[in-house]
Amino acid sequence: MSDAPVTDWSRGLELKAGDWFIGLYQPSPETTGFWEGVTQQELRLKHCPACARDFHPKRIVCTDCGSAELVWKRASGRATVYSFSEVHRAPSPAFAGSTPYIVGLVRLEEGVHLFTRIEGGPVAIDTPVTVDFRVLELGKLMPVFRVTDA
Numbered sequence: 274m275s276d277a278p279v280t281d282w283s284r285g286l287e288l289k290a291g292d293w294f295i296g297l298y299q300p301s302p303e304t305t306g307f308w309e310g311v312t313q314q315e316l317r318l319k320h321c322p323a324c325a326r327d328f329h330p331k332r333i334v335c336t337d338c339g340s341a342e343l344v345w346k347r348a349s350g351r352a353t354v355y356s357f358s359e360v361h362r363a364p365s366p367a368f369a370g371s372t373p374y375i376v377g378l379v380r381l382e383e384g385v386h387l388f389t390r391i392e393g394g395p396v397a398i399d400t401p402v403t404v405d406f407r408v409l410e411l412g413k414l415m416p417v418f419r420v421t422d423a
């Protein structure tokens with residue numbers, strides 16, 4: 274038998290880069306403008322003025338021209354469901370009262386994909402969704418996406 278420590282996956286795994294969690298969960302130097310937008314219930318993306326392209330809030334360099342002069346731009350908030358999964362087992366006690374719920378990737382009109390909570394329903398691939406803002410289980414105001422009313 275190996276003496277290697279056993280990872281307890283039941284509590285999830287914290288993926289960190291230095292002091293920062295991987296993903297859009299907490300403010301970090303490159304996402305300050307995104308979180309300022311969230312407090313104003315405004316979804317913001319990075320934008321390269323030279324290429325007129327939009328990027329995920331974590332992006333720090335334009336993948337087209339290499340410019341690091343990215344600016345914040347308000348997103349339309351309209352997206353479609355790209356992929357999703359229904360969560361039945363709470364990742365921590367705070368989520369126990371929320372199961373089942375849906376998380377997934379949405380593809381914004383701007384072409385950027387975001388991992389997010391998806392609410393309302395029914396949810397299927399390509400379902401139109403619209404950004405909304407809600408205080409989630411950990412007490413933090415977060416962007417979520419709701420199925421757009423027909």
Ligand SMILES: [Zn+2]
Pocket residue numbers: 321322323324325326335336337338339340
């Ligand atoms: Zn560019």
